[in-house]
Amino acid sequence: MRALTWHGRHDVRVENAPDPEIVNPRDAIIEVTSTAICGSDLHLYDGVIPGVAKGDILGHEFMGRVVETGPKSTLQKGQRVVVPFTISCGSCFFCKASLYSACDNSNPVEKQDASEMLYGHAMSGLFGYSHLTGGYPGGQAEYVRVPFSDVGPIVVPDGVPDEQVLFLSDILPTGWMAAENCDIEPGDTVAVWGCGPVGLFAVQSALLMGAGKVIAIDHYPHRLDLARKLGAEVIDFKQTHVLEALMEMSGGLGPDAVIDAVGMESHGFAPDNLLDSAKQRFGMGADSAHALRMALMAVRKGGRVSVPGVYGGMADKFPLGALMEKGLQIRTGQTHVQRYTKELMHRIMEGEIDTTFLISHRLPLEEAARGYRNFHDQQNEWTKVVLTP
Amino acid sequence: MHRRKTDIVTVTGLAALAIGAAAVTRLMNETRNRPPDSAPGRTARQSRFGAYIVAGRTVTIDAPRDRIHAMWREPEQLARFMQDLRAVERGPGDRMTWVIATPGGDARIETRLVEDRHGEALAWRSVEGSDFDIEAKVQLRDAPAGRGTEVEAHVAWRPHWGMAGQWAAKLRRADPRTRGRHELKRLKMLLETGEIATNANQRNT
Ligand SMILES: NC(=O)c1ccc[n+]([C@@H]2O[C@H](COP(=O)([O-])OP(=O)(O)OC[C@H]3O[C@@H](n4cnc5c(N)ncnc54)[C@H](O)[C@@H]3O)[C@@H](O)[C@H]2O)c1
Ligand SMILES: [Zn+2]
Ligand SMILES: [Zn+2]
Numbered sequence: 326m327r328a329l330t331w332h333g334r335h336d337v338r339v340e341n342a343p344d345p346e347i348v349n350p351r352d353a354i355i356e357v358t359s360t361a362i363c364g365s366d367l368h369l370y371d372g373v374i375p376g377v378a379k380g381d382i383l384g385h386e387f388m389g390r391v392v393e394t395g396p397k398s399t400l401q402k403g404q405r406v407v408v409p410f411t412i413s414c415g416s417c418f419f420c421k422a423s424l425y426s427a428c429d430n431s432n433p434v435e436k437q438d439a440s441e442m443l444y445g446h447a448m449s450g451l452f453g454y455s456h457l458t459g460g461y462p463g464g465q466a467e468y469v470r471v472p473f474s475d476v477g478p479i480v481v482p483d484g485v486p487d488e489q490v491l492f493l494s495d496i497l498p499t500g501w502m503a504a505e506n507c508d509i510e511p512g513d514t515v516a517v518w519g520c521g522p523v524g525l526f527a528v529q530s531a532l533l534m535g536a537g538k539v540i541a542i543d544h545y546p547h548r549l550d551l552a553r554k555l556g557a558e559v560i561d562f563k564q565t566h567v568l569e570a571l572m573e574m575s576g577g578l579g580p581d582a583v584i585d586a587v588g589m590e591s592h593g594f595a596p597d598n599l600l601d602s603a604k605q606r607f608g609m610g611a612d613s614a615h616a617l618r619m620a621l622m623a624v625r626k627g628g629r630v631s632v633p634g635v636y637g638g639m640a641d642k643f644p645l646g647a648l649m650e651k652g653l654q655i656r657t658g659q660t661h662v663q664r665y666t667k668e669l670m671h672r673i674m675e676g677e678i679d680t681t682f683l684i685s686h687r688l689p690l691e692e693a694a695r696g697y698r699n700f701h702d703q704q705n706e707w708t709k710v711v712l713t714p
Numbered sequence: 715m716h717r718r719k720t721d722i723v724t725v726t727g728l729a730a731l732a733i734g735a736a737a738v739t740r741l742m743n744e745t746r747n748r749p750p751d752s753a754p755g756r757t758a759r760q761s762r763f764g765a766y767i768v769a770g771r772t773v774t775i776d777a778p779r780d781r782i783h784a785m786w787r788e789p790e791q792l793a794r795f796m797q798d799l800r801a802v803e804r805g806p807g808d809r810m811t812w813v814i815a816t817p818g819g820d821a822r823i824e825t826r827l828v829e830d831r832h833g834e835a836l837a838w839r840s841v842e843g844s845d846f847d848i849e850a851k852v853q854l855r856d857a858p859a860g861r862g863t864e865v866e867a868h869v870a871w872r873p874h875w876g877m878a879g880q881w882a883a884k885l886r887r888a889d890p891r892t893r894g895r896h897e898l899k900r901l902k903m904l905l906e907t908g909e910i911a912t913n914a915n916q917r918n919t
Contacts, residue, residue, distance in 0.1 A: 345915040350908065397908065414907040418776065418861060433911045434899040438892070450911060461913045470915050473907070 327714065328382045328466030329693040334372035335701075337694050342382060345462065345470035350397035353474035355408060359487040360387035360464045360690070362700050362710045363495060364521050364588065365635055369454070370697055371590060373605050374637050376439060376455035385410035385452040386494040387464025388487060391474075399475040406478035407493045408471055409662035412450035412461060415476035425449065426659035431473065432459045443638070448659065455637075464494075465693055467714045479666045488681050488711065489673060492526070497680060498665040499633050500526020500586075504534050506631035506656035507582035512537035516571055516580040516623060517557070518616040520548035522683050522709050523633055524586035528557045529678060531584075540574055542567055544592060545705040551683060562593060571623045579625030587616035588634030597642055614640035621647045632657035683709045690714040756868065763870060769891035770868030773898045777905040779833035779854040779863045785901060786836050786852055795900035795910065798893060810838070821845040847872040848890070865901070869894055 328342040345354055363386050368374045388407040391400045400406065413425040420428050428449035432440070437447035440457040450472070453463015462469065471478060481490050504527050507515055515531045517524050520543035531539050532555070541552035542560045549559040560570050571580055589612040590605075591598050601613035617632060621644045624630055630653050648655065672678045685708040688696050696710040756768045775782060785791045789802035789810075800820060801813040808827035813820055823844045829837035829851070837851040848871040855864045869890045903910045 343916060346917050348912060348914055348917050349910075412911075414903075416776070416906050418774065430903045430907050431911050433913055434896040434903075436913070437899065438895075450913070459911070459913050462915050472911065 326467035327690060328462070329384060329690065330379075331369060331377055331381045331383055332379050335370060335698075337370065337383065337697050339691050339693050342462075342466065345468050347393055347395045348470065349472060350395045351473050351475055352395040353391050353398045353400045353471045353478070354393035355387070355389040355406065355464075355469050355471050355478075356392045357387050357389040357464055357467060357469060357714050358405075359389070359491050360384050360466075360712050360714070361491060361494075361496075362386075362465075362693070362696050362712070364523060365454070365495075366697070367701055368589060368635060368637070370701060373589060374455050374635075375443070376457040376460070378456060378460065381453070381456075381460065382462040382466050383453040384463035384465025385454060386491065386496065387452075387469060388481070388491050388494060389469070392468070394474070397475065400478060400480075405481040405483065407481060407490050407666070408452070408464065408469070409477045409479075409493075409498075409666060410452050410454075410495045411477070411659060411662045412452065412459065412472055413476055413663055414473050415663075419449075420476075420663075423661055423664045425661040425663045426451075427661075436460060451659065465690065465712060467690070477663055479670060481670075485674075488684060490670065490680070491711065492522070492680050493662075493666050493669055493673075495660065495662065496522045497526050497669055497678070498662045499523050499660040500528075501530045501665055501669060502658075502660050503527040503584045503586060503631050503633040504530035504536075506633075507531065507534075507584065507629045508654075509534045509536050509582060511535040513581040514538045514540065514575045514578075515582045515584065516540045516542065516575075516620070517552075517584045517586055518542045518620055519586035519588075519634065520545065520552045520559075521586065521704075524584070525551055525555065525683055525708075527584050527586050527633065528552050528555050532556050533677065538575075540571065540580065547705045548708060551708065554682070567619060568623050575625070579623055579628065581625055582629040582631065583620040583624040584631045585617045585620045585634040589613055589636045591615035601641070612636045612638050612640045614643060618642070618644055621653065624651070624653060626651045628653055630655040633660070635659075684711055686710045688712055754866075765872050766870040767873055767890075768868060768870045769889075769894060770866060771895045771898055772864055772866040773902050774857045774861050774864050775902045775905050776862035779856070782854055782863055782865055782901075782905065783833050783836065785905070787830075795904050796893075796897050797900070809841070823848060825850075850894075865898060867894055867898055 326344050327339055329337055330340050331337055366383055369377050391402050391404045394400050411426045412431040413420050413428040414430040417429040426449050431450035432447050436456055436459050440447040450459030450461050452461050500523050513536050515536045517527050520541050528539050528541050539557040541557040542562055543549050544561055544563040553559050560567055591613045595615055598615040690712045693712050699707045700710050756770050793799050798815045800815055803811040811822055811824045813822055823846050824841050825838040828839045829835050835853045839849045840847055850869045853866045857864045871890050900910050
């Protein structure tokens with residue numbers, strides 16, 4: 326089959342790879358019909374996530390048709406499914422508590438050692454990501470082996486176009502969980518850093534959950550425009566002092582809740598950010614936590630902090646004092662996708678959530694490398710890339 | 715002038731050393747002579763088990779105690795989660811010979827079952843003439859809040875080729891500590907999901 330593989334910083338290629346087979350009884354093989362490039366893939370593309378190996382197949386947002394099933398799979402050949410990027414067994418302590426990205430049984434045991442060392446505990450397996458999360462071959466490929474296919478994939482009725490449901494695999498549940506983690510009360514003001522796909526879905530979700538005002542922050546005019554169209558007020562951090570503006574726009578109180586939908590590769594020329602990026606470049610394992618620092622400073626006393634943005638290691642100059650003194654609550658994590666797929670599928674069908682507005686480019690899988698380059702270099706116009714094998 | 719400076723440096727250096735030494739002595743006294751706490755002995759900062767290395771790990775498995783017990787008593791089941799186990803041969807009485815793949819070739823460990831309390835504990839001890847001098851024990855307890863069973867496994871072994879050999883084994887992830895941890899987790903996967911997670915895309919890799 327053809328698949329997009331990682332070869333190093335800013336080097337991804339579409340190559341031949343062996344077709345996947347059923348390995349475990351609960352597996353299914355999916356023939357991919359649509360797959361997307363995610364902001365998380367950009368962290369791999371930039372080489373700032375540890376544990377990615379040459380030749381790894383990337384991609385964790387995908388859907389397709391079932392072509393083969395193991396004896397314990399509950400799927401049927403021919404069914405169309407969207408596959409969550411979190412691989413979860415469905416029966417461990419964590420899965421039973423709906424903490425799917427913390428599944429104990431999906432990350433191969435040999436892969437758990439390094440993450441235990443780095444994080445204290447190993448997290449679930451993820452498709453097409455790091456070997457810390459299992460090193461599972463991903464979905465930017467013609468075929469994917471899907472473990473625990475009786476738990477994760479959600480069946481899509483015929484007649485519903487791929488693009489309407491593809492984002493159930495990650496970014497829609499991620500934006501939704503980001504907003505849910507804000508415990509929004511009616512009328513709350515919520516500030517969202519980052520108007521990428523995750524930030525945009527967080528804006529939409531926060532409004533659906535009853536936020537009175539959502540303020541979205543970025544520096545790309547087109548992305549800010551998409552946020553505005555969803556109903557957000559916007560701040561361009563290249564033209565405005567973000568902290569000052571947020572205070573003024575929230576009655577001098579500060580936002581009730583803040584969402585960091587930027588993660589470890591924050592943009593901008595703030596001194597802390599430049600230092601972080603330099604260290605990151607030299608492999609010093611530092612996360613660029615500029616957006617999170619700002620969020621912690623901006624949020625009102627006793628406010629809620631939600632962090633869907635991905636971090637992989639350590640951060641310096643972290644405003645711990647603000648976190649403690651202001652009595653903040655902080656919630657984060659790789660999304661527990663399986664917790665949300667059913668409900669969100671329903672909301673899509675009901676027309677409550679628009680999922681297609683952010684797709685800017687559609688490319689054949691063969692041109693995936695170009696997709697990566699532009700999604701990375703031309704973020705203003707390239708807001709989401711969908712690939713078709 | 716110049717000499718004076720050196721003296722000052724020397725004096726400050728010695729003072730620092732003295733303070734450092736005092737701190738180390740204080741720390742040693744502080745870690746000794748303490749009333750025992752509730753933690754398992756193998757987690758002690760300074761522990762001595764003679765010529766043996768002791769390692770252990772606890773996992774919670776969502777399965778009843780007797781089911782887990784049975785897994786450890788069945789050679790066919792053992793082979794499913796002990797990946798380096800090439801064969802188990804039943805000997806006379808409670809004797810068993812475990813053939814284990816190691817980086818240095820196959821090792822044969824003949825053991826006696828020294829403890830077998832159903833649903834509670836199992837222990838094996840190697841007999842004279844085995845390739846390894848080792849004792850292994852599995853203890854089963856009900857986990858709180860209906861979470862299943864806490865399975866605690868520990869191994870005590872006399873390392874071949876001293877500490878250097880121990881480090882070499884560790885680097886190749888072939889030491890009993892790493893193996894034991896992996897085996898427990900595989901057992902958990904097997905019992906909770908019916909399979910062992912792998913990222914392999916092909917059956918024979
Ligand atoms: N928790 C999860 O499960 C999960 C899932 C998917 C993605 N993510 C993470 O969410 C983050 C966003 O993903 P995405 O797909 O939207 O990525 P993206 O790269 O498309 O978007 C990030 C946006 O943040 C903006 N930004 C950068 N620095 C900023 C700053 N200092 N202030 C405000 N905005 C800033 C960028 O201009 C860009 O528009 C990434 O870290 C990604 O890894 C997490
Ligand atoms: Zn993603
Ligand atoms: Zn699980």
